[in-house]
Amino acid sequence: MAKEGNLLNEVLQDENAVLQNWVQGQVSAPGFRSDRTSREELTEQARRFVPLLADAVKSETADVHAPAWSGVRQMLDEVSYERARQGFSPSETALFVLSLKQPLFERIRSTAGKDPDRVLAATWEVNAMLDKLGLYTMEVFQRGREGVIIRQQQELLELSTPVVTLWDGVLALPIIGTLDSARTQVVMESLLQRIVDTGAAIAIIDITGVPTVDTLTAQHLLKTVEAARLMGAECIISGIRPQIAQTIVHLGVDLGSVITKATLADAFAIAMKRLGLAVTRVQAPSRRRAPDDLESGSPSDRNER
Amino acid sequence: MERIPILKMGDYLLVSIQVDMHDRLAMALQDDLTSRIVSAHAKGVLIDISALDMVDSFIGRMLGDIAAVSRVLDAETVVVGMRPAVAITLVELGLSLPGVCTALDIERGIALLRTRMYARGHDDAGSA
Numbered sequence: 001m002a003k004e005g006n007l008l009n010e011v012l013q014d015e016n017a018v019l020q021n022w023v024q025g026q027v028s029a030p031g032f033r034s035d036r037t038s039r040e041e042l043t044e045q046a047r048r049f050v051p052l053l054a055d056a057v058k059s060e061t062a063d064v065h066a067p068a069w070s071g072v073r074q075m076l077d078e079v080s081y082e083r084a085r086q087g088f089s090p091s092e093t094a095l096f097v098l099s100l101k102q103p104l105f106e107r108i109r110s111t112a113g114k115d116p117d118r119v120l121a122a123t124w125e126v127n128a129m130l131d132k133l134g135l136y137t138m139e140v141f142q143r144g145r146e147g148v149i150i151r152q153q154q155e156l157l158e159l160s161t162p163v164v165t166l167w168d169g170v171l172a173l174p175i176i177g178t179l180d181s182a183r184t185q186v187v188m189e190s191l192l193q194r195i196v197d198t199g200a201a202i203a204i205i206d207i208t209g210v211p212t213v214d215t216l217t218a219q220h221l222l223k224t225v226e227a228a229r230l231m232g233a234e235c236i237i238s239g240i241r242p243q244i245a246q247t248i249v250h251l252g253v254d255l256g257s258v259i260t261k262a263t264l265a266d267a268f269a270i271a272m273k274r275l276g277l278a279v280t281r282v283q284a285p286s287r288r289r290a291p292d293d294l295e296s297g298s299p300s301d302r303n304e305r
Numbered sequence: 306m307e308r309i310p311i312l313k314m315g316d317y318l319l320v321s322i323q324v325d326m327h328d329r330l331a332m333a334l335q336d337d338l339t340s341r342i343v344s345a346h347a348k349g350v351l352i353d354i355s356a357l358d359m360v361d362s363f364i365g366r367m368l369g370d371i372a373a374v375s376r377v378l379d380a381e382t383v384v385v386g387m388r389p390a391v392a393i394t395l396v397e398l399g400l401s402l403p404g405v406c407t408a409l410d411i412e413r414g415i416a417l418l419r420t421r422m423y424a425r426g427h428d429d430a431g432s433a
Contacts, residue, residue, distance in 0.1 A: 188389075188393060189389060189393070192389030192392060192393070193389055195389070195409070196388070196389060196409075199409055199410065201409065201413070223396045223397075226396045226401040227389070227392040227393050227395075227396045228392070229401070229407060230384075230387050230391075230392040230395055230396070230401065230402060230407055231387045231388075231389065231392045231407060231409060232384075232385060232386075232387070232407040232408035232409040232410075232413065232414075233409060
C-alpha cells in the first residue's frame with residue numbers, strides 16, 4: 001500500500017503538469033459552461049485544490065471523511081455551494097473532481113513506466129478516491145440546493161399572507177394555499193399585528209384559495225379567530241366552497257360562534273352593517289348591463305368579488 | 306405591598322395593569338376590585354392590559370374569574386388592549402376567556418360598555 005502511496009505522491013508532486021492537463025480537460029469538455037465560469041476561475045480553483053489533495057494523499061488514509069481530508073472537503077464545499085447557487089447541473093458540478101481522473105491516470109502511466117502491477121494498483125486507488133470525492137461533492141451540492149429551496153419556501157410564506165384593508169376598520173386576509181402550522185403562525189401574527197396597527201374592529205379571513213380543509217386546518221382557523229377576539233376584533237370566515245362546507249360538517253368540526261359566509265362580498269356586507277355603514281346607489285345603472293345582474297348586489301359588492 | 310390602582314370614572318372602574326403581574330398581586334387585585342365594585346356601585350369594569358407582554362395561565366384564569374365575579378355583581382368586564390403575542394399565548398394555552406368581553410382600546414371599551422348598558426337598561430324597563 002505504501003508503495004502505491006509513494007507513486008501517488010510522486011504523481012502529485014509535479015503539480016503544474018497535473019494542473020495544466022486538468023484545466024485544459026475541463027475547459028475542452030463538451031459540457032463546459034463558459035457562461036457561468038471562466039478559465040481563470042478554474043485555474044485558480046485547481047491551483048488551490050491540487051496541493052490540498054497532495055497533502056491529504058500523504059496522510060495515507062483512504063477515508064475521505066477523516067480529519068486529514070478536511071482541507072479537501074472544505075474546498076469542495078466551497079466549489080459545490082458556489083455551483084449550486086450559480087445554477088450548475090449536478091453532473092457539471094461532479095465533473096470538477098471527476099475530470100481529474102484523466103490527467104492523474106496519464107501521470108501515473110508516465111511515472112510508473114512499464115510496471116503494469118504498479119500502474120493498475122495506483123489507478124485503482126486514484127479511481128476509488130476520486131469517486132468518493134465525487135460523491136461527497138454531490139452530497140454538498142444537494143445540501144446547497146436544499147438550502148435554496150428552504151429559503152424560497154420561507155420567502156413564499158412571507159409573500160403569500162397579505163393583509164389588506166377593505167375599508168376603514170375592516171381588514172381582509174385572503175389565504176391562498178394549504179394552511180399548516182408554520183403558515184398559520186405567520187398568518188396569525190401578521191393579522192394580529194395589522195389589527196393593532198390599524199385599530200380595525202373586523203377582520204375577514206377568506207379561504208377561497210385553500211384547497212382542502214381538514215380538522216387541523218379548521219383548528220388553526222379557530223385559533224386565529226379566538227386570538228383576534230381576545231384582542232377585541234371580530235373575525236368573519238368567508239369563501240367556504242360547497243365541498244369544504246360538506247367536509248367541515250362530515251369531520252364534525254364545530255365552528256361554534258364564528259360567523260361564516262359563502263363569499264367575501266357577503267362578509268363585507270356584514271362588516272359594513274356592523275360599522276353602521278350602508279352602500280347606496282347614487283346613479284341609475286348604465287344600460288350596458290343586464291337588469292337581473294344588477295338586482296344581485298350593489299356595485300361595490302361586485303368590486304369586492 | 307404594591308397594589309394596582311383602581312380608578313373610578315362615572316359608572317365604570319378602570320384598572321390599568323402596568324407592572325408584571327405575579328400571583329399574589331393578581332389575588333389582591335381580584336379582592337380589591339370585587340369590594341370596589343360593590344362600594345362604588347360600578348356598572349362596568351375596564352381592565353387595560355396593553356402594557357403586559359407576558360400573561361401566564363394564572364393571570365388568564367384571573368381575568369376570567371374577575372369577569373365572572375363582576376357579572377354576579379351586575380357589572381360588565383371588558384379587557385382592552387391585549388397584545389398579539391399575549392393573545393397567541395392564551396389561545397395556545399387553551400384559555401380563550403369565553404365569558405370575557407374584549408376591545409382594542411379604552412375608547413372602544415367604553416363604547417362597548419355603553420351599548421351593553423343601554424341594551425340592558427331597555428331590558429330592565431321592559432321587565433319592570
